[in-house]
Amino acid sequence: MEAVRVAGVSKVFNQGAVNQVDALVDIDLDVRKGEFVSLIGPSGCGKSTLLRLIADLIQPTTGEVTVNGKSAHQARLDQDYGMAFQQSGLFDWRTVERNIELPLELKGWDKPKRRARSAEMLTLVKLTEFSQHMPWQLSGGMQQRVAIARALAAHPELLLMDEPFGALDEMTREHMQAELLRICRETGTTVVFVTHSIPEAVYLADRVVVMSPRPGRITATVDVGLGRDRNELTREATEFYDRVTEVREALRGTHVGDVVAGLEDR
């Protein structure tokens, strides 16, 4: 059973109206358990829409989304996934610890269980000393780590992330990417990760799904194949650059031969 299965899905906004938008057309995507999949594409390609369809925050116009063998709707009700956004969305009025406990509170866990779990998550994201801090006392990167801890608090099997590192500077970003990989390896979580950044997509994922806009669809899939043990050296490896180039070309919609021909035409 796949962790996520998207079958024949399309999403149309404002159907029939003058501002109708074909956000997604004919999407088929399977994500295996424990797999890390990146979604990448230019603005308007529908990658965030696809993520929200998986999360059941919006519903497909046609087709079906299944998560863990259930409908996406049921999966949301059963809280089978955790989600992280570009803004950390932390509650300013709660401590870091209580922010992480939020999904557990909503599930009705009692206090000792919640405290124990949030302590566990804080250790996981290496922020134990900050448990009593307030979000506005933390840096952007740290806030996102708390958001990830919160997303994983209920030990979901699936993690959905919408450009969570988009607002961070490059150095912090790379550091956060390494941390995220470590955490996901340790917990064995399946991840669907939306990003704008080609190196980020390649560094993190087992598979990079390339999308293009108007209408939004999947144009290519690149198997990264860099193995599970990635580190800073990976970023400097030749295979890494090759994959990045492959993704870049897929985004451009061209192959090497076409590029040379194109140059001659100019």
Added chain:
Amino acid sequence: MFPLAFVFVAGLWEAYKSVGPEAGGKVLGIRLLPRTADRAMPHVWDMTSRLGRPEVRGGTEAIWQVVAAATWYSFRVALVAFVIGALLGIGVAVLMARFKVIERAVMPYLVVSQTVPIIVLGPLIIGLMAYGSRDLVSKTWIAAIILGVFLAFFPVAVATLRGLQSTPPASLELMESLAAPWWRTLVKLRFPAAIPFIAPALRLAGAAAVVGVVVAEISLGVPGGVGRLILSYGQDASSDPPKLYTAVFGAAVLGLAMALLVVAIDRQLMRRHPPEAT
């Protein structure tokens, strides 16, 4: 939605009058409910019809004409006070922005003015003015203007200063790189950038000017003003209750007219600015 709101209030008023206690009532031992006798709460119809009848028995002018004339008078006075107060406020703020010493010296008093009930100084200013010049005593409307200016000045000064000081640093650096002198920068950059701060303060200043003028008119009985009407009709309140309310309508119209004016000014000033998130 405005007319509906007023109908609603009128409805509430009459509804309460029909069920409420004549001499006022107690809730949990506290005298909470207002008196419903016609003397205290005239019927809505009585109040509106009173507008059509003459001011004094046997007089020729309907009272609404008297009230309208007084309202117009007070409006002009308040308008002058508003304009003077606003200009003074902006002027002082510019000086404070230019000379840090002036800013440091005056700022605490500006802040205090926003928190302290300066309206209580009304009688004092009026008294001072009377001392200042004998013939000013007869021109009591000047006192009204002074009080209106006094109250309108402070919010404008505070807000303008804040606006002038909140120019984006990147834009300031641009002007510096273009070797623009301070006053040029003021006119071309700081001032336009401060408009979103000044516009809401102008609303407050308009209302403050009205309050100042009305308070002065009531305390001094400024002839021709709506405050004077409230004063004299109030004295007739026991024999002719709706009369007072006609003057109150006038004051309400005065306040609303000023509010409409400052909102229009606000819109005009802000028409080129991006819509605020709030």
Added chain:
Amino acid sequence: MKFTARVRSSLAVILPPIVLGVVFIALWQAWVEIKDVQPFVIPKPSAIIDALREDPDLVVKASVVTGVNALVGLVLGSVIGFVAAVLTNRYRLVGDLVNPLAVTVAAVPAVVIVGVLNNMYALDSQIGRRLMVTIAVFFIVFVQVAKGLRHNNPTQMELMDSYAATPRQVLLRVRIPNTMPFLFTAIRTAAPIAVIIALVSEYFGGTQDGLGSKISGTLNGSNKALGFAYVVGGSIVGLLFFAGSSLLEYLVVPWQRRRVHG
């Protein structure tokens, strides 16, 4: 070196207003002396200080009366305004009805409204005055909290959606806490107004033991020095309210002081 630099910069900040204030008072005193202004026109600063020192209890007692009225009205108006805004958030109609009223009440000079209510209530008790303050504060708080409730942080709303949270959970855990900055800013704005209304409501007769009646009584009479002493008392009350509400805002919503412009 660092110490003197710091002293110098603190002095640069503190001195100018103090100098301005001292010069102003000195000029005032001098002008009254030189021009031999009669004390019933405008008192000397020294006379004011004398009046204050002679019988501080007078001023304090009056200040307490007015201050308590303002405080009761501020608390009640804020609570009722907040609850009303939360309850009516569901029904747009109520907001649409109250907003024009709020605008009107804000536009009409407070003095006039107080006068009208005086007619209905016979403000001879403190109750009427407290009610006045409550009403004024209510409108301010209601409008601001209603506005705050309409602001929804989209990320937090999506997050709660992903938790399949009920609307009640969303209201309690996200929307109301997000309104706190608006509430406390509104209270800070309303605090000085509460004091003003409490003062003005005393102009219309009734028990004469509050600051407002004392001020109008003495400033219109001959003992202007005492009147000024009362004005000083009133200013202190105003400052206390402002300081108190600012402190409250700082303590409860430390992450967003002054989010809204004025």
